[in-house]
Amino acid sequence: MNPTPGPPEIPPGPPSGFLTAPTSPAPAPAPHPVGPPVPPVPPQGPGVVPPFAAPPTEGRTKRLWLGLGVAGVFALLCCGGGIASVAGLTVFGVRAIEEQARVVVTDYVEALQHAEYADAYALLCDSRQRAQSPTDFAATESLAPRIDRFQVGSISTGSTNGIIVPVDVTYATGSSSTLSFTMAQDRGTGGLEVCGVTD
Numbered sequence: 405m406n407p408t409p410g411p412p413e414i415p416p417g418p419p420s421g422f423l424t425a426p427t428s429p430a431p432a433p434a435p436h437p438v439g440p441p442v443p444p445v446p447p448q449g450p451g452v453v454p455p456f457a458a459p460p461t462e463g464r465t466k467r468l469w470l471g472l473g474v475a476g477v478f479a480l481l482c483c484g485g486g487i488a489s490v491a492g493l494t495v496f497g498v499r500a501i502e503e504q505a506r507v508v509v510t511d512y513v514e515a516l517q518h519a520e521y522a523d524a525y526a527l528l529c530d531s532r533q534r535a536q537s538p539t540d541f542a543a544t545e546s547l548a549p550r551i552d553r554f555q556v557g558s559i560s561t562g563s564t565n566g567i568i569v570p571v572d573v574t575y576a577t578g579s580s581s582t583l584s585f586t587m588a589q590d591r592g593t594g595g596l597e598v599c600g601v602t603d
Contacts, residue, residue: 502567505567512527521545525541527597529598531599
């Protein structure tokens with residue numbers, strides 16, 4: 405029985421049914437390493453993941469050759485297109501010059517045929533106009549046989565004399581001849597002009 409009123413007194417220590425281990429001293433702190441710090445060692449063994457992914461190698465050369473092939477075809481198309489354009493412009497330019505020469509000679513011979521000497525004189529090059537006045541030109545051409553009909557022939561652009569335009573002329577007298585008109589380019593206008601006539 406408890407002589408004092410209140411809760412029963414509990415003796416200090418563990419309850420009576422438990423075993424107690426002797427108390428062990430606290431572990432000592434780890435000594436500080438001496439020298440430079442050592443990096444941690446990576447884990448060993450299979451399945452270790454590298455810190456970065458390796459670049460893929462499959463299909464790499466195939467893509468390289470495909471890219472080079474596409475670039476080569478593109479360069480070939482560009483160069484081939486450029487060459488074709490230059491060739492086309494050259495052919496077009498030669499045909500344009502030939503057509504202009506044909507038109508100028510046709511206008512010149514028609515003006516002589518219809519005795520329109522002022523119009524014919526306007527189609528002469530500067531050196532021919534300096535050598536002969538319009539009045540002298542009209543007087544000289546009025547004495548020539550009258551042209552009945554004419555036919556412009558194939559134009560020669562590759563000669564050293566410049567552009568030569570042959571014209572088969574039939575006169576009112578019934579005689580005929582082939583005249584060769586030498587053409588020159590006017591430096592001011594860029595157009596072609598008659599700069600010489602030979603039988």
